[in-house]
Structures are given as C-alpha cells and as structure tokens.
Amino acid sequence: MGSEPVIEVDSLVKRYGDLTAVDNISFKVQRGEVFAFCGPNGAGKTTTVEVLECLRVPTSGSAKVLGLDISKRSDLHAIRSRIGVLPQQFNTFELLTVKESLEFFGSVFDKHVDPDELIKVIDMAEYADMLYKNLSGGLKQRVGVAIALVNDPEIVFLDEPTTGLDPKARRGVWDVITNLKKNGKTVFLTTHYMDEVEALADNVNVILNGKIVAEGSPRRLISKYGGQQTLVVEEGQVEAYNVLKGILSDVVMEPNGDVLVKINSKSDIANAFSALDENNVVYGRFSVKGASFDDVFLNLTGKKLVEGELR
C-alpha cells in the first residue's frame, strides 16, 4: 500500500436546512486500500460519499478526489471519468441484459473495459444475456459492481453493497471486493455491517451523527475499543454457570444455555477449565472469543448496531 492520498476531505460540512448531516469531518484515503466508512443509518455515510461522487454540493469545507477539487465545475468531468460508483440501492435499466447494460455504461466513458471481461470478473457468464429485472438481488448487486468497474476506475465507491443480501450473496460481493484490492484499486466502502469491516477493510472511520468518532485499522480499533476477550462454554447450562460464578466475577448465561465469562487475565481460562473438570460439568465446546468490531461499536455508542439501526 502506498502513502499517496487519493481522497482528502477537510472540514466537510453538509446541512439540509436545520439538519447537519455531515458535521465538520476530515479524513484521507490512501491509494490501494479498502477504506470503510461505517455507521448506523442516517449517520452521514451516504451524504459524505455522494459529495465525493460529485452528486451533492457541500455546504462548506473541501474535498479532493485524485487531486481534483469536487467544488470546481471544471474538475467534475475528470473526476467522474476516473471513479466508479455503486450507489446505494443500485438500479439500472431493467429491460437491458447484463451485457447490454455494461455496453451502455461503457459507451458513456471515453475509456472502457470489454464487457465480457467484466462479466468474468463478477463470475456471471451464464447470466450475460438475462434481463436485469429477472436477476436475484445478489446478482443485481454484482452487476452494479461490474458497472462501477466499466471505466477501469482508480477509486471504486461502494455504498452499502451488501445491504439486503442473503449471506451467500454477501460472500459473493466480498469476493469481488477482495479481488479489486488485489488488482490495486482503491475501494471506498460504506457499510453498517461490522463483519464486513473486519473482513475487508484496511482502514475504517466510524461515523455517528455526522461526526467521525473513531479511526484506524479494524484490528487497532478492536484492541482499543473492543474490550475483553470472552470465554464461551457452549451448552454449559445452569451447572456450568453455578460452578463458574463461584470463582469468576463476570459470568452470564445466554438463553440457549451457553455460558459466557469475561476474561481479565490468562489464569482465568485455566481456572475455569479445571473447575468445570473437577465438578464433572457436561458441556459442548470450550472456546475463547476475541473482541469483534461489534464490540467496538457497542463500547463507542453503548448500543448494538443491528441492520443499520442502533439498538
């Protein structure tokens, strides 16, 4: 990964009437990285990304994309020619086939990639002649990614690319994103899925109420905000709960019978294991779960993020 910033945002503000959607944020995205912009619905993710895509005019502050100024009319064409965009809730002409869609969007750019090659990238050769409206949600989203790549862009903006997809379809989109990174593309990803951030992002900014509240690599944020590791005694039931409650402080039992214990030191693990053994407690698996990006969110906001909503 180079250290050349391809996106530079400085003191960006976007207001809609009295509502401040983006509140004085600054950040940089380096060439070749997968940069995640993560937060609940209404946090200002899409507004920010749409400012960078030249779809919205900021109220104040500045933003440069590939060194070009998004506020300068004369730079817009050059920016649009060099970026690829998968908008939120992507849609294209429903009565065009996959291949026709790629041909049309290719024709809009001076430089474009062969549609057949893109169809291979998204692994949809057998759907090339199918009308867009007849595709499943996951496949539609993959077509959207292919269209975003039609001009061989330097930066690809993916605005919530997996929202509403089933787990298999999400994996399919993740694979495409991983390949983009391998091919040296810079990816700007907005999402409210924590596992997506962990699986894909090199760097992440967490945005809440229009403000950036945390930034860094997912691993760094987990170690900073993720809190303690958890010991999981699967199907330990009341027996395990009672035994562990006797020797450790932070023990809870889940409705499914799993017993969870917050670990404060390494000796906690050994003590828990021998106590269960000595009392002949029957249980499923014994494992240690590291903190996840979910915990980062929980610790930053005091709430869990479920399908984009804070709960």
Next chain:
Amino acid sequence: MMRFPGLVKVFLKHWYRRKSTIFWTILFPILLITIFGSIFSNMGQSKVGLYVQNLDVKDGQPSQMSQGLISALNSTEAFQITLVNSTQNLDDILNRASNPRAIIIHEGFGQEVATSLHSREASPVSLTLKRDMTQVADPAPGIINTVVRQFNTYLLVNSTREVVTVKEEAGKSGFRYIDFFIPGVIGMTVMTAGLMGAVSINTEYRMNGVLRKLATTPLSKIDWVLGVVIYEIIIAFVSAGIIVGLGYLPFSIFDVHASLNLPAVLLIFAGTLAFPGMGMILARFVRDPTAADAAANAIAFPMMFLSGTFFPIDMYPDFLKPIANILPLTYLNNGLRAAMVNNQPDVAFANAALVMVIAIISICAGILLTNWREK
C-alpha cells in the same frame, strides 16, 4: 464526445421490450381512428336526401340526357330527390340542410355528352357532387358513381370509356371528418408520447436510482435531455409514419392520402421537442411517479379535447375558444391539418414556427430544471 446516442438506443430497446409503450404509441392512435371513424361515418339514413340542380335546360325544358340521368338516379330508390331550379341559390339550401348533398348538372351537359360519344379523344364530362365531407362513409358518392358507370355503359354499349364522371366538391365543411381527424391523431400522439413519455422516464428513473447512477458518470444532463427528446422524436415519427402509411393501403378504412411533407415533418419535430420539455418541467416539480403521471394525464387529456383534436374549434362554445388558443397542441393540430390535408404550406410553416418557439423555451427550461447534482 456525444454521449446521448447510447441513451437513445437504451430507450428504444425499452420501448420495444415494454409492450404497453407500443400500445400507447401505435395501437392506441389506430384504435382511436377506427372507433371515431366508424362513429362519425354511420350517420346515414335509409333513404339518402339528394338535391338535384339541373342547369341543362333549354326553353324551360330539361335536356333529354339530363332527364335520363335523373331518372337513373331515381330508379335506384336510394335517394329522396329534391329538384332545385336554376334561380334558387343551391349553397344557401345546402347550408340549411341537415344532410347537405347535391348533384349539379351543368349547362350544356347533354350537348357535351353527345360530342364526347362521337370522339374517342374527348375528356369525360363531369357532374358536380357537393356534399358534407365530414361524413366519413356517406353512401351517396358510391351509389352515384355506380349509377354513372351504368349510365356510361348504357351510352357506349361495348366500351369501357368514361363519358360522364362525378367530381366531388365540399358542400359545407372544408374536408371530410377523417381528413380532419388523422392530423389531429398525429398531433395527439406527439403530445401524449412527449409529455407522458418524458414524465414517466424522468420520474421512474429518478425514483429507482438510475438517474443518480448516471449522474456519477461523464454523461451530462444535456446528454440526458437530448437522449429523452431524440427518443421521443423517433417514436413520434414511427407513429405518424404508420398512421399516414395506413391511409395508403388499398383496403384501408382510413382512406386519407395525407402527406408527410416538409412542413408536417417540421411540425412533428417541433411538437416532439415542445412536449417532452414540458414533461421535464412537470417531473421536476412533482417528484412522486404516480402523482406525476396523474398530473401529466390531468394536463394531456383536457388539452387533447380542447385543442381541436377530435372536433373543429369553431364548434366549441365561445368560452372554450380562448382556452384552445393558448394551448400549444392547437397550433400543432392546425399546422398539421394545413400541411397534410389542406395544402396550405404558409399556414403550416407559421404554426411550425410558433410550436418551435414553444419547443425551444420548454427544452431550455427542461435542461435548467433537471437536477444532476443536488444542492
């Protein structure tokens, strides 16, 4: 780089893949012509009234030839014949008549027929049939022509040469109803396709996010507007071509030899620029697709009826006439009639110029009001 041709291709693909658009742009106008054509053509009665003015009279006596022709017409029993003498004003009578229809046998008819019988080179002698040409399927011309053909056969025995022919003249209105109607239907199609088409394209693609996607590419809003308008122009010409073309088919019920001449083409062109522009203005202010469609309908339907599409504006009550005069479709319809059936190119060009001015204003407004980048 011109980016709109790709867009036009995309819209055309949607047009032929979406059956409903084919219905509205092609089948609907044909259906309308068929329905209106039949309604206004079946207003006949069992015995058809016919005024006969015989001017071929010498010393108060009609010539033998003219008398023979009148007897032949009478013998069909299809006509209720009323004789009009040479001193009466036939036009006055026709203007008062509910079914204005008259045969005029001009002075010297008998003599001319006699001359024509003896000379193979002589041109046929004509009778004049004056009638209300708005009556689409008036049975009179057909019966009269049959009588005249038999009269010819009777005179010539074994020859197929024409001695007497019937020349039709408008007895009341300028032209037949179908002549009036066909250009109106073309005007209406141009208007609905342009207005409704532009509204539905703009609201649908804005609503489903396609416009937002396009706005992230180098495609400009001018490309978008040009793409929409050029697509509508192509569709309008396809519709107009089919409607006009049908009139030339031998079995056609339309039977209108309307021509797509230069002023007609200019008018259709100007109309297809004017109405999508208005559609885009509307789509800018009414954002919800259903509401926008309803608003487009609320404009298109009254305009259709108030702009002389189906009936001449002269027939409207006085309070409606000023409204007709401010509607752009009125000028498109008037222009198309002047160009296609009345053969008045000067009137057609004047209307075309007016529609073009409206077109330029509405297209410019459409481009200015289309939001490509949100504030």
